[in-house]
Amino acid sequence: MHEIGFIRDLAIVMIVAGATTIVFQRMRQPVLLGYILAGVLIGPHTPGVLVGDARAIDDISNLGVVLLMFTLGLEFSVRKLREVGIGVLAVAVAEVGLMLWIGYGIGGLFGWSGTDALFLGAIISLSSTMVATRTLAESGQRQQKFAQLVTGLLVAEDMLTIVMLTLLTAVAIGGSVQADTALALVGHLGLFVIVGMILGLLLLPRLVDYVASFDRDETLLVSVLGICFGASLFAVWMGFSVALGAFLAGAVVAESRSVGRVLHLVEPLRDMFAALFFVAIGLKIDPAMLLQYALPALLIATVVIVGKTLACSLGIFIVGHDPRTALRSGLGMAQIGEFSFVIATLGLSLGVVSDFIYPIAVAVSVLCMAASPYLNRSAESLANGLRRVTPRSLILLANSYNGWLENLKPVNENAAIAAIFRRLLWHIGINVLLVVALFIVGAYVNAHNWSWFSKLGIDRELRHTLIWACALFLSLPMLIAVYRKAEALGMVLAELGIRERFAGSYTQAIRNVLARVIPLATLLALALLVSGLSSAILPPRGIALSLVVLVVAVAVVLWRGLVRMHARLQAALKETLEKPDP
Template identity: 50%
Template sequence: MHHAVETFIQDLAVIMLIAGVVTVLFNRFKQPVVLGYIVAGVIIGPHTPPFSLITDERTIQILAELGVIFLLFSLGLEFSLKKLAKVGATAFVAALAEITLMLWVGYEIGIYFGWKKMDAVFLGAMLSVSSTTIIVKALNELGMKREKFAQLIFGILIVEDVLAIGMIALLSGVATSGSVDAGDAVTTIGKLVLFMIVSLVAGILIVPRLLDYVAKFKSKEMLLVTVLGLCFGFCLLVMKMEYSVALGAFLIGAVMAESRHLHQIERLIEPVRDMFSAIFFVAIGLLFNPSILAQYWLPIAVITLAVVLGKVVSCGLATFLSGQDGRTSMRVGMGLSQIGEFSFIIAALGVSLKVTSDFLYPTVVAVSAVTTLLTPYLIKLADPLSSRLAKAMPGKLASVFGMYSTWLASLQPQGDRAELSRIIRRILLQVVVNLALVAAIFIIGGYFAEALGGSMSAWVADPQVQDAIVWGGALLLSLPFLIATYRKLHALSMLLAEISVRPEWAGSYNHAVRRVIAEVIPVVSIVGIMLMIAALSSRILPPTNLLILVLVGAAVLVLVLWQRFVKLHSKLQIALRETLEQQPDEKH
């Protein structure tokens, strides 16, 4: 025991001392600190002569996993639904274009060099996500963090982070099954989106209020312990549900980002995050084999070129097509032309699942190192390059781009149309959130049905009756959300009827036609929702006679307690809105 502790302290001392010296040198020469950590890992690693300075790599890898948790937790703290709403469509279009193109480019490069199919799939995933850490550091050093293009980049990075979490979940499934089934992929993505929506909504209702209560004691220690407890507890829950620990860390961070105590949490977590993140990046360097670098110099050069050109084209073009000007689009494309922490996390996933070749990890580390060094220079190069392209562009092509920008601006709703569009989007978002909560309730009911049935067996022997009780309980819990969904759909159908049915078309039947539309759409929608519920809860769906009995009982409850259900949902909605609208405290 004493020897194990001594070995651990020795390894930790070596990591921190070497990392400290190397990062001081990198900082002095104005190079990214992240790259310094990786170089420190290479220096003390087993592949650098004369010998390895680390004796227990397994323990270091466990500490590196903690680094992943804190890294993703910190990214979650930077995630903001309000920030995401500001950049809107541009962020989604650019992030989706980048990930789609780079997945394909990476896969094709892997196949071209004759690598295994799984290596090609993981390479595509590694190249598809840019580095939040490196970009933020570069923009800070250049003093450009508050410029328009920087805000667009942050929005794209937020969307990328969310999509990358989904990609990690998909890759885990692909790695274990060895193939991608379209149905399984859709199901996986659907479950993931559902889990994320429910986690965010439930978390935002509960966690900020819990943190408010703990903060009243004015103890930094209590707040830090509570934050860490929530972080690791939620990560454990996510792992029990067979999702990536990275997903849990990111989601709980995103939930805490809506707390009034966000800035205090960031300050408390920062030193812990920096320590374990340093170990994570050093652990990446430990896996780096310089001999593989010499052996695979051509793939590294090709992949580096593909990353820079692919991201400039995909992000820059998508940003321009979303309505931004050429200069801003070029800056966005150049700023995102690197890979970083998510690429390492995906690479580590491939290594842990034993589905990728030994050369892939150090190859990606080398590409990340080169693109990291290039990032500040590419951002500086964006303005002169966009000016030269504008001068060199033929007049007819410039005219076409100008007409496109004018046409795109004309599509934006103005005045009353803009307000109407905003109302419709808000109603649809509320319907989606309510349906996600309903679906989650029935899925959870099905998951725990066997355990609940066992606890009821002493007084209800019939398994069908047990299923009816569980299904009825899930329906009871869902009633506030189902009623809210009906009311939102009714309001939406009335709005659509008012817009679409004009007196000059319907004549004397104008009022009657509008009323039919306003009543039919929500009723048909509720029937469709009930069919969806039946499909989701097929494992616990009671037989027809008991189902009718449960539905009749639910209908009676709705008639008697309609106003109470409405008030309950309104309270939840108000609590959610208040949490989202509150601003973090600046002073603590």
């Protein structure tokens, strides 16, 4: 009978969700808003309860979070992050930080606890990817310049969401996070993301394309869902959230040539479980509590719309775009949505926020969702009106600023040199992170698997020796790559920095010295960093020195082979990232 009751509840939810989709589509309103209101209407706080077991629906809706993050990852892709640009990324960081601070301040003004205020700041800091992209798609504006900037800001916020969820989880569990703990968490998160992405990009896109070659949709769907949920479990095992694992799995699968097919297969599942997710949000809402906190919700919604519009518009203008494009970009970001619910649910599930935070988050997001289409449609009128009332001197200053930024961009041979310089720095940075990650993984294995070593009769010193030796030898290809890239960087800097008119006959000698000093200094800095990170697994001094000498000898003997190995890995990664658009 319980099974029949569950099917009855699920049937009611899907029927009501289907009806609201049609109604809100005709009203040209976000269907997510309809799902939430439908949940309120059939929920336990409304007379004539239709859904008896809201918890069962809530458990199933959690699948919606995983599939939502997976499809966001599929639409994310490393290439999109690369195309976002450092300017737009800086705008996203500044905007999220500003809204987080404003939300925390509003919570303080209302007299809320520090944790409630912090979660409020996190809730209002992240825009809704689903609402923003659907609004742009329904209005046919996705190819316009401002829409591309909005997409870039949303991509950057997706990455910041993962950082925020990790830090908020640490705050909820530990009560507070000190600055050094927060930096360590972000550092571990960054290493996990980068290493997971690089290793995943080398393996998973080819695996997905191989499965896709069977030309059976069922096999492809089951395989990618296995990757999604497997990555989620692995992220949990490493101490992170299921959302992070699902997002990373999607971002890696997005680099396969079959991503279009995968997205086509996963989207119906995502839409179904996302509908359940948003209806479950409505099921938790008590309309009486909504009325009680209507005024704070209205105030916070106004702050979200005005604050996000101003912050994003000003940021986009500062990085070099015209005022009209900047304003339209800001209006496109003026809402909150799915991530806000995930954050509010996190706080409730861990028991660290008050009961009123959740309905306030829903009320604010509903108000912003309802306003979003109207803001988008009136963007051109607002831009024209602001231009008419703006003093002529201010318009002239803005145009002069844009022209000045345009003149600062590197051109001709300077642009080529700047591109080479950036590429070398990227290669060095990625290889350094991989080396550091290997030693951190070694420390993790040492800390969490000591009982396994003891069963094999391996004592502490031998354990440290084995782990440190493995990390050192596995790092060899990356260390050689760092040296070679730093050598090339040193040659570029020597040619650019040492001019013959200043150094005279010593020019070439000084250039040679500088070209040698830079790679050696890079390796020394890396050695100091690794020694600090691997302090927990360092073997006795004599053994460590012997291992270093052995590694140097192996590097000299196998230099060409290790260079070729690293080149093949780099070529495979480059081929994956630079695939043609499907």
